[in-house]
Amino acid sequence: MTATPQSASASGDGPGAQPGTAPAPGPAAAPPTRMAGHLRLPGAVALAITIVVGSGALVSPGVAFQQTGSAALYAWLIAAAVTVPLLVVFARLGAELPNAGGVAGFVQEGFGRSWAAGVEVMLLGTFSLGIPGIALTGGYYFQQIPGLGAVPAWLAGIVLLAMAGAVVAIGGAVSSRIQLVLALLMTAGLVAAALVGLSGGAPADHLPPAELGSLATGVTALGAVFFAFTGWEMLSFTTEEYANPRRDFPRVVVISFVVVTTLYVLLAWAVQTRLEEGDPAAASAPIHAVVAAAAPGLAWVVSVLGVVIIAANLVGAVWAASRLVMSSAREGLLPKPLARLSTAKGTPPRRAVAVCVAFFAAVALCTATEVVSLADLLTVAGGNFFLLYLFAAVVYARLRTGARRYAGAAVALTLALLSLTFGAAQLVYAAVLLAAGFLLSRRAA
Template sequence: MTSSHDAPAPGPAASRPGDTGRPPARMAGHLRLPGALALAITIVVGSGALVSPGIAYHQAGPSALYAWLVAAAVTVPLLIVFARLGADLPGAGGVAGFVQAGFGRTWAAGVEVLLLGTFGLGIPAIALTGGFYVQQIPGLHAVPAWAAALALLALAGTSVAIGGSVSSRIQIALALVMTAGLTAAAVLGLSGGDPAGHLPPAELSELTVGVMALGAVFFAFTGWEMLSFTTEEYANPRRDFPRVVVISFLTVTTLYVLLAWAVQTQLSEDDPKAASAPIHAVVSAVAPGLAWVVSVLGVLIIAANLVGAVWAASRLVMSSAREGLLPRPLARLSTAQGTPPRHAVAACVVVFGAMVLATLSDTLSLSVLLTVAGQNFFLLYLFSAAAYGRLRTGARRAFGAGTAVVLGLLALTFDPLHLAYALALLLTGYLVARRRQAPTASVPA
C-alpha cells in the first residue's frame, strides 16, 4: 500500500511489465469503465442477493423490507466517502490505504488484520452458498456442498491468476447474465402473487424491527470496500471510480429490493428454504419447471462473485506483504498481462478452502459467517468515514466525522461477541505494527 504522495503517477510505465521480464513493482492499469463496472456488480451481487433476503425475512418477517431500504440509505454517504477516497488514493491497500493516509501505519495494520479476518469468513460463505446451489442442479444433489465450494474457489483462483485483462472480460459477460437473470426471477416472483399485500405496515415499531435485521442485510451491500482494492489497476481511477460506484449502487439496490419483495410475496417467514436458497424457492413456487435454471444461474453468480472477491483479497494480501505485515514473497507480481500476484492468489484460495472445511464442524454455520462478515464490513465503512473526515477540511470534515458517529451508534446494535471479534483483530494488527516500529524508532538518525 502506498500513500498518495509516494505513489507513482498512472501511466504507461506503471501500467505494463518491464521489458526485462522481471516482475513489475505495481499492478497494470488495464481496467476501464465497462470492465470496472462489471467487476463492481459481480463483487457486490453474490451470496448476499441469493441468501440474505431469506435470512432477513426469517429474522424480521415482513418488516425485513425496511432493513433493505435502511441499508441502502445508510450506504449512500458511505459510497460518497469511497468514491472520493478511491479516486484520490488509488492503490491495492483499499480501505487500509485510506486509514494509513489518515491515521498512520499502525492503525492501517489493524484494519488490514480486520480485513483479513473478515475476508476469511465472508469469502468461504460465498463459496458455500455456491455449493448449496450446485446441489439444486438436477443430477448433482449428492455432491457435498463443501466439495462444490472448494471447486468454485479453485476456479476463481485460476481465473484471477491468469491476468486481470482476461478476468475483466469474463466478468463483463457474467455481469450481464446475472443481472438479467436475477431481475427476471424477481419479476416472476412478484407477478405470481400479491406483492402489495406483503408490504410491511407503515409504523415506527415495524421500522425498528426491520433495523434489527440490518446486520444480516448489510452483507449484501458490501463489495465496494472490496472494489477499493482494485483501484491500482484502473486506467483512470479519478474519473472512472466515482462513476462505477454510482452506477453499480443504483443497479444493485433496485435489484435487491425487488428480490426481497419477491421473497416476502412467495414464501412464509418460517420456510426452511428461505434460509438456504430463497430465490430458488421463489421461482419453484411460481414456475417449478424453471427451478433448475435458477440453480445454474446461482452457481454462475457465485462463481463471478468469487472471482471478484479473490481478486480483491489477493490485492489486500499483496499490499500487506509490501508493508511487511505478511511474508514478502506474497507481494511478488508475475510478468503476465495484468501482473497478477499469483503467490497471494494461491494463499487466499488455500486459506479460504480451509475455512470451508472448518464449517463441517458444528461450531460454524453459513448464517454466522455471513452475519459476522457483514457486520465487520460495516465497521470498515466506519473507519473509511473517519479517514475521510481526517483528510478533509471544513464541511467535508464534518460530514466524514458525522457519518462515522452515526455508523458507530448503529454498530452498537450488533452482537457483542461479534464486535469483540472485530476489536480483537483490529488490536492484533495495531500491536504487531507498533512492536515492529519500536526498534526502528530507537535507532538514532
Template structure:
C-alpha cells in the same frame, strides 16, 4: 536495507487498465451474493408487507457509506484499499493494523461464501454425490485460477457472469410482480409499518456489503479519480432495483406463513411465475452468483496480500508479479489460507455460522475505519459529514457488538500495528561499530 531479492515497489505495481464496464461488472458480482437468494424471504417472514420498508431503509442507509468509499477510492487509489485509506490518514502503523483486520475478515468470509455455494453446486444434476467441502474447495480453486490467469480473462468472465445474474434476477423479479397484484401488497402507509420495517434493517444489511472489497482494486483502474465514483453509483442503482423487485415479488406471490417457500424465495418465485419445473434454474443461478462472488472476492483479497507484502507486513515474495503481470503468488497464498479455513470448519473448530458472523461484524468495522479516515482526510463540510457517519457507525458497534468480538478485532489491529512498529524499529536501528550505514 532491503534484500536484493525484494521486488522494487514499481515492479510490483499493477497496470491501470480496468475501465468502466468491467469495473461495474466486478462491483455487482462482489456485492450480489447468496443473500439475494434467501434474504427477501427471511425479512418477509419477519415483518410481512412492511419488508419493503426494510429494503428501502437499508438502501438509504448505505448511501452515506458509499459516498465515503467513492471519495476515498478516487482520492487514494491503491491495492491497499481500506488499509491504504488508513495509511493516508494515520500512517503506516495504523494501516498495518487494518491490513491484519482485513486479512482476518477475508480469510473467514470467503470460505464461508464457498461453503454456501457448495449447496447450489451439489444440487446440479450429476454433482449430487460430491461432498460439500470438496465442492467448496472446487469453487475456491476455480475462482483463484481465473484470477491468476490474468485481469483480461477475469474481467471478461466477470462481465459475462454479471450480465447473467443481473438479467436473471431482474427477469425473475419482473415476472413475479407481473404475475400477481403488487398494488395489493405494498406496505401500509403508516408510521408503525415504517418503524416495523426499519427495526429489522440488520437482517438485510449483509446484502449491501462488498463495496469495501472493491476498494482493493482501484490500483487497476485506468482513471480511478473519474471512474471509481461512477462505478459505485452505477452498481448501487442496479443492485437496489434488483433487490426491490425481488422483495416486491416475494410480497406479491408468496404467503408469509409458507415456511418452505420463504427459505428459498427465489426458487418459489420461479415456480409460481413460470412453472414448478423451472425452479431448478435457481440452482444454476446460485452457482453463477457464488462463482462470480468468489472471483471478485479472491481478486480483492489477493490485492490486499500483494499490498501487505509490498509494505513488508507479509513476505515480500508475495508482492512479485508473475505472468500477465498478475500477483500469482499472492493468489496462491490466499487459496492456501482459504483451504486451511475449510479444513478447520470440517474439524469443528469454526462453524459456518461463526465464519459468517465474525466476518460480517469485521466488515462493518472496516466501514467504520473508512468513515474515520474520511473525517481525517477531508475538510469543511466533508469532515462534518465524516464525523457524523463515524458517530452513527461507532454507536451501533458499541451497542450491537459483544466484548469478545470487539476484543478479537482489537487484537488483530494491535497485532498489525505492533508488527509494523517492530519492522520500523529494525529498519532504523543504529548500525553497530565497524558496520557501514
C-alpha cells in the same frame, strides 16, 4: 547516406563494434511496483456488481420477509438510503487514493503505517472467514442441482474457490472480461426470477402500507438486509488497477449501486408477493421457492443461477484478497515474494492468488469436521466488514476540512454507535487482530 555517430552506435556499427553483432544489452528493466491500469468502466462495473451481489441476494429477502412481513420492502429502501453516505465516503477516497490496500491504504494516508498494518491484519482475518463462507453457500446451492445432492457442500465450495483462483490468476484484463459475462448472466437471471415471481401474483396487493407504523416495523429488519449492501469496501482493493480511478471509480460506485438496489427491491417484492410469512423456504432458499411457486418446472434453473452468482462473487472476493496480500507484502507485513509483480503485465504473482485459495480452502474444510459453522463464518466476517465502513469514515473526516469533516465525523459516530450492538466476541476478535497488526508493524520498525 552517411550515418551520424548516434545512429552508428545505435546500430552496433560504431567504433569497436564487430560486424554482424548485436549491441550490448542495456540494464534490465526494473519490475513495476504498481499494477497496470487496465480496468475501464464496463469491466469495473461488472466487477463491482459481482462483488456486491452474492449470498445476500439469495437469502436476505426471505429472512427480512419472515421477520417483518410486507413491511420488509421498507427495510431494503432504508438500507439503500443508509448506504448512500457510506458510498460517498468510499467513492471519494477510492478516487483520490487508488491503491491495492483498499481501506488499509486509506488508513495509512490518514493515520500512518502502524494503524494501517492493524487494519491489514483485521482484513486478512475477515477475508479468511467471509470468503470460505461464500464458497460454502455456493456448495449448498450446488447440492440443489438435480443429480448433485450427494456432493459434500465443503467439497463443492473448494472446487468453486479453485475455479475462482484460476480466473484471477489468468490476469486482470482477461478476468475483467469474464466478470463482465458473469455479471450480465447473474443480473439477467435475477431480474427474470423476480419478474417470474411478480407475474400473475397481484404484486400491488403486497406493497407495504403507507403508514408510519409499517415503516417502523421495516426498520427492525435492517440488520437482516444490510449485509447484502456490503461489498463496496472490497471494491476499494481494485482501485490501483483503474485506468482512470479519479473519473471512473465514483461512476462505478453510482452505477453498481443503482443496479444492485433495483435487483434487491424487485427480489424482495417478488418474495412477499409469492410466499407466505410462515413458509420455511423463505429463510433458506427464498428465490428458489418464488420460482418454484410461479413456474415449478424452472426451479432447478435457480439452483444453477445460485452457483453462477456465488462463482462470480468468489472471483471478485479472491481478486480483492489477493490485492490485499500483495499490498501487505509490499509494505513488509507479509513475505516480499508475494508482492513481486510481473515485469510484462504488472499483475500480482500467481503465488499470492494460490496462497489465498489454499488458506480459504483449508477454512472451508474445517466446516466438514464441525469445528466452525457457516453461520459463524458469515456473522463474524459481516461484522468486520461493517467496521471497515467505520474506518473509512474516520479517515474521511481526518483528511477533510470544514463541513465535509463534520459530515464524515457524523457518519463515523453513527457507525461506531451501531457497532456497539455487535456481540462481545465479535468486537474482541476485531480488536485483537487490529492490535496484532499494530504491534507487528511497530516491532518491525
